[in-house]
Amino acid sequence: MESNTRTIINYSTWERRSNFEFFKNFINPSWSVTCDVECTAAFESSKKEGRSFFLKYLYAILRAANEIPELRYRIEKNENGEEIIVLYKNVSVITPINVGENGRFHSVNIPYNKDFGKFCKKASEIIEKIPTETDPYAAENQVNGSKHKFMDMILVAANPGLNFSSMTCTQSGPHGSEKPLINVGKATKKEGKIYIPVFISVHHGLCDGYHVTKFYQKTEEYLKEL
Numbered sequence: 001m002e003s004n005t006r007t008i009i010n011y012s013t014w015e016r017r018s019n020f021e022f023f024k025n026f027i028n029p030s031w032s033v034t035c036d037v038e039c040t041a042a043f044e045s046s047k048k049e050g051r052s053f054f055l056k057y058l059y060a061i062l063r064a065a066n067e068i069p070e071l072r073y074r075i076e077k078n079e080n081g082e083e084i085i086v087l088y089k090n091v092s093v094i095t096p097i098n099v100g101e102n103g104r105f106h107s108v109n110i111p112y113n114k115d116f117g118k119f120c121k122k123a124s125e126i127i128e129k130i131p132t133e134t135d136p137y138a139a140e141n142q143v144n145g146s147k148h149k150f151m152d153m154i155l156v157a158a159n160p161g162l163n164f165s166s167m168t169c170t171q172s173g174p175h176g177s178e179k180p181l182i183n184v185g186k187a188t189k190k191e192g193k194i195y196i197p198v199f200i201s202v203h204h205g206l207c208d209g210y211h212v213t214k215f216y217q218k219t220e221e222y223l224k225e226l
Contacts, residue, residue, distance in 0.1 A: 006152070009073075009085040016073075020085070020205035030177050032201035034166050035216050040194045042223040043187055054158060055120050056226045057184060057196065057219075062093045062112050062119075064218035065154050070211040071180050071202070074151040085206075088152040091179075094139045095156045097127055106130045107139040109153065116226065156182045163188055167199040177201060 011017060023029040039057060046053035065071045072088045090112050096105040108126050113119040135141060163186040171177050185197040198219065200212060 005089040007087045007089075008078075009087055011085060014085060016070075016206065019208070023203070023205035026204075028171070029204050030169075030171065030201050031204050032167070032169065032181075032199060033212060034164065034197055034199040036190075036195040037198045037216060037220050037223065038193055039187065039196050039220075039223045042226040043194045045226065052120070052124075053187070054160075055123055057223060058093060058095060058110070058123070058156060059116055059119050060219045060222035060226065061156055061182060061184075061198070062091070062110075062154070063114065063222050064215050065180065066090050066112050066114075067218060068211055068214055070207040071154065071215060072152075073206040075178060075203070075206070076151065086151075090152070092153045093156050094153050095158070096136070097130060099130055105136050106134055107137055109139040151179050154180045154182060156184065158184050160184075160186055162186055164197050164199070169199075169201045177203060180207075 014020075037057075039053075042056045042060070043053055045051075046056055069087060072091055074086045074088065076084055076086050078084050092109055092111045094107055094109050096107045098104070099106045108130065110119075110123045110126055113122065164183075167183055169177070169181045169183075181201040183199040185199075187194050187196050189195075198216070200215065202212065
């Protein structure tokens with residue numbers, strides 16, 4: 001992964017200042033949507049090659065998020081406890097991995113790499129080293145326990161057995177989620193093509209429908225290349 005940088009936004013000249021101020025004190029400033037994403041090429045090539053379809057769509061989603069600045073804005077606090085807006089150069093992905101019966105999982109943090117081969121290699125190494133008995137929220141707790149609590153990540157969960165058309169999500173704070181929350185469902189065939197439902201929840205002060213539309217377009221575009 002490229003070295004990360006964290007830029008504190010000049011709030012007085014920030015182009016989204018009016019958007020953020022409108023939504024920031026809402027009881028719930030987050031909004032969400034679920035859309036079907038066409039993934040025929042990636043799904044069929046995964047079966048043919050014996051490769052992980054999960055890693056393919058995880059990569060496509062993470063690459064799309066890294067190419068849209070509005071999905072890399074975060075609300076943080078400075079050393080004086082004052083609220084600031086931060087833009088990260090790149091974001092990693094936290095994802096829960098099934099490790100046992102009855103839905104047991106362990107969350108891992110996988111770094112972004114634009115090179116798909118390198119991304120998969122690193123992801124596989126991280127997944128293979130998951131301890132058998134450990135905290136399922138290890139990746140999240142590592143972030144929450146950090147002195148600075150940097151939020152340079154998105155969360156992507158997979159429900160490969162569930163063909164959902166909508167979803168709600170938890171909020172990590174009283175005023176919306178601190179990072180984009182994404183969930184991917186079961187791959188199904190419709191009229192000869194294969195689709196996965198992809199849910200995303202974002203803070204409306206940081207991200208609008210235009211940017212989420214770009215996220216879906218890019219995710220589908222990269223799935224066609226895999």
